[in-house]
Amino acid sequence: MNTPLNGIRVLDLSRILAGPWAGQLLADLGADVIKVENPKAGDDTRQWGPPYLKNSDNQDTSEAAYFLSANRGKRSIAVDITQAEGQALIQKLAAHVDIVIENYKVDGLKKYGLDYASLSALNPKLIYCSITGFGQTGPYRARAGYDFMIQGMGGLMSITGEADGNPGAGPQKVGVAVTDVFTGLYATIAIQGALIERQASGLGQHIDMALFDVQAAVLANQASNYLVGGITPQRMGNAHPNIVPYQAFASKDGHIILAVGNDGQFKKFCDLAGCPELALDARFATNPSRVANRLVLCEHIATLIKQRNSEDWLAALEQKGVPCGPINTIDKVFNDPQLLSRDMRIQVEHPLAGSVELAGNPIRYSRSQLNQTKAPPLLGEDTETVLRDLLGLGADEIDQLTLKKIVR
Template sequence: MRGDLPQGALAGLRVLDLSRVLAGPWAGQLLADLGADIVKIERPGAGDDTRTWGPPWLRDEDGEATSESAYYLSANRNKRSVTIDIGTPEGQSLVKRLAANADVVLENFKVGGLAQYGLDYLSLSALNPRLIYCSITGFGQTGPYASRAGYDFLIQGMGGLMSLTGRPDGEEGAGPIKVGVALTDVMTGLYATVAVQAALAHRERTGAGQHIDLALFDVQIACLANQAANYLVGGTASARMGNAHPNIVPYQDFPTADGYMIIAVGNDGQFMRLCEALGRPEWGSDQRFATNPQRVTYRDELIALIRGVTICRATGEWIELMEHAGVPCGPINTLDQVFADPQVHARSMRIDMEHPMAGTVPLVANPIRMSGTPVRYERPPPMLGEHTQEVLDQWLAVSPTEFAELRAKKIV
């Protein structure tokens, strides 16, 4: 929150954020970190659903739990909260006036859900033809599933990710497993950010806004990456492989004398160095293992041999040996170990922002490092309705008298 930093790359961009939970708010937070003015529209008295998704709760300076959940805090930094009841004609009118002054609208209502309020793309673009309107839904605006609700867990299953995640059949604990964070939501937020900036570039050339139709289902399938290509090219659906890689060997976890470590060999040269570090240089010249395609073919034999060696030393000893040999290797850290890691400290991946209820709030930093327009941390995740009067004054010149009337009618 330093005042001597240059403006963010997206300074001057106005974004009206009608989204809630994670995918939309993630996009909004990223745009806000880059300098955009994000106005988060929330329901009076309730707000974003994630405000109640606790514990844990942020604690105040006396150690008492506040009403701010950790989940909500993770995705709403650098925004301003405005409470408006969009179920009323007066509330709808306010949002329309805000949209007429906005560059971007983010929303994640069900398909057609905002049309009843006159807040859909066709209605708002008629007021503001330069508006970029980004709709995030579970399955998109078209297709047989368009009307369905979509949640990250559901999409991880339907989109194939869970078929690839988990222990193989026949092993203890076998079965499909979801990723430990709502990864599809996060990836959708990232795609939304890219799409908004692409639409802004197009508008800069043509003056025209547009509608962005973004589906969690589509994003999940797109992010299957090499696994999708393996199926499309090879014709066989990959099975769960635990922590192993379908195309690279050895590239997985291995047991040590005191836990586990990851070895991630990406080429034949690294494999030769691994063999030296393990004290088994002869494996490097073994024709079963000399090239990656051969190692994939003889995966089971090689993995058993490596496991028989790695179990003999502690994780820290192996990591030191592997780093000295130039072999990619690392521990499987718990979150307390992550945030105690010296690299995490060196990169300032934890930040602490001033907060009106808690004194300070700990957050994860934005990973983007820009030399000319660095990320700024201007505002902590806002309290519900904290900026309603401020935004209505700045964006719409709503007078104190008019604001008092709106407040009296419980419109804001």
């Protein structure tokens, strides 16, 4: 296949979500990603269910939906890195790969001889990406870090949820582990940057990724509202701190999102809603004035939106070019004709279930292809193949390692 990362090989020592997300994206882009797992139970997320994948008899398999979400396209080898022979296998494999991804605690792999210093001595071209809660330096470096706590520490929960004084007020986490996902994306970008740099230098390097850093970075305009404007952002429910009207409103039979991004769109909305005078009112004519008079304007808009059904509003607003949308449940998302037309719901063969449905990769190239044909692997599915093909081990040697429970 004409994939962007064809010929690149990755050793993925990571678990849970941030590291595996980066590994899955690299696999989608064509890299050969070898996932190293604990022979006893594998990646923690294999047990993070229900739900579990169903087999042809509609019975639960051992494959949790969570694991399936982040490990497409990889090969799995089960190696006990706590034992010297297991460590030796990983060290030998590191000489045959371009990239290592790991998310152990700081210095957690040093005692096994699998840290950057040890492996780069064996392979100077190795790009080694470490993902931790707080990074390799700083006063918090030794702390464990998980998405939920980083959403709290990193400010995201302080701006997510209803404002104080409103029903249901209080900090809320996002419904997806977005800090992990963002960290996986940043890690992938960093790895590809290091691959390009290696073409000139001939050397690999260590990449230090921290969930806390990433969460601060993706605060985006909210970070600038504080750093530039000196304003500490607060929870505002579905409202936007810098744009009005840009939030959810209750309709006669549900809710819609009204996302007015400029003054022209606001005028179109007012004309459509039968209140053109609002667009001429000095309190609402420009976005800064609408932000300053947010409460009175949104109360008026809320009354208007409540008078018609969601479907009526969405059809009329779309026809006039006013940005709007429904609030879909996930089942509606994955049955949306637009999403289906973009191949965002894919089906791949699976050894236990016959096939498994997954969310597709959103990248679209004009010439290159993605590789999304291999299902997330069973635990140790590829141990024998990898040890034979990359390290030249014979069947007897692999059998001995299996008997000693070094591999599975």
